[in-house]
Every structure is written in C-alpha cells, then in structure tokens.
Amino acid sequence: MNARLQHVSSPFPAGRQDEVRAFYGRLLGLREIRVPDSLERGRLVWFSAGTGPLELHFFEGTPDPAHARHLALAVEDLDGTRSRLAAGGYAPYDATPIRNRPRFFCRDPFGNLLEFTTILGPHEG
Numbered sequence: 774m775n776a777r778l779q780h781v782s783s784p785f786p787a788g789r790q791d792e793v794r795a796f797y798g799r800l801l802g803l804r805e806i807r808v809p810d811s812l813e814r815g816r817l818v819w820f821s822a823g824t825g826p827l828e829l830h831f832f833e834g835t836p837d838p839a840h841a842r843h844l845a846l847a848v849e850d851l852d853g854t855r856s857r858l859a860a861g862g863y864a865p866y867d868a869t870p871i872r873n874r875p876r877f878f879c880r881d882p883f884g885n886l887l888e889f890t891t892i893l894g895p896h897e898g
Contacts, residue, residue, distance in 0.1 A: 779826055781844045784834030785818075785883045792882050793818045793831045800861055801846070801854070803829065822846070838884025845888035851875055854889050865889075872896045 876890035
C-alpha cells in the first residue's frame with residue numbers, strides 16, 4: 774500500500790465560518806478552496822495546505838480545547854508567524870525542542886491545537 778496524507782479535518786462551532794476564514798485564511802495565509810457541490814458547502818470551509826492535494830477541512834462540530842491532538846503546519850517564517858499570532862491576540866508557547874525542527878504551539882479561535890514548525894534537516898542523528 775502506498776498511502777499518503779490527503780487532508781485533516783478539524784471542528785469549529787456552528788455558524789463561525791467567518792472566524793475560520795479570518796484565522797486560517799487571512800492570518801495564516803492559507804488559500805481557501807471550493808467545497809464540492811455534493812457536500813453541505815455552507816457548513817464547511819476548506820483550505821489548500823501545501824503542494825498536491827494536501828488540504829485542511831473545517832466542519833461544524835465541537836472542538837476539544839483540553840486535548841493534545843493537533844495538526845502541524847510547516848512555515849517558512851516561524852518567528853514571523855509567531856509574531857502575527859501574538860499580535861492577533863493568540864498565545865503561542867514553546868514545547869520540547871526537536872533537533873532541526875524549531876517549533877511552537879498555539880490554539881486556534883475554537884481551541885484546536887496547532888503546531889508550527891520549520892524543517893531545517895533530519896531530526897535523527
């Protein structure tokens with residue numbers, strides 16, 4: 774089997790699609806993509822999250838702000854991303870370091886946990 778990640782789905786409280794777009798689209802700079810016509814387009818928000826068909830899907834549901842489950846976004850400007858989040862009123866925080874992968878964590882407006890990193894090389898060695 775040759776499996777690869779295609780998308781990750783995360784919940785947001787009903788009716789807060791504009792906040793999803795503000796955080797992931799405007800603040801983080803992800804490009805919103807069209808939700809397929811066969812789905813409930815008004816209740817979903819999708820973003821392109823890299824090359825190929827890698828996507829982030831957001832659906833109306835109940836986030837769990839106490840859970841450590843998270844998704845990670847590799848960004849080119851880790852310090853700039855951290856600064857934009859802090860300036861936007863969010864609370865980025867450090868975690869245990871990983872060799873060649875500087876990183877920090879932050880919760881989105883709904884309590885979903887995100888990791889932000891830059892891949893500088895292999896973490897083994």
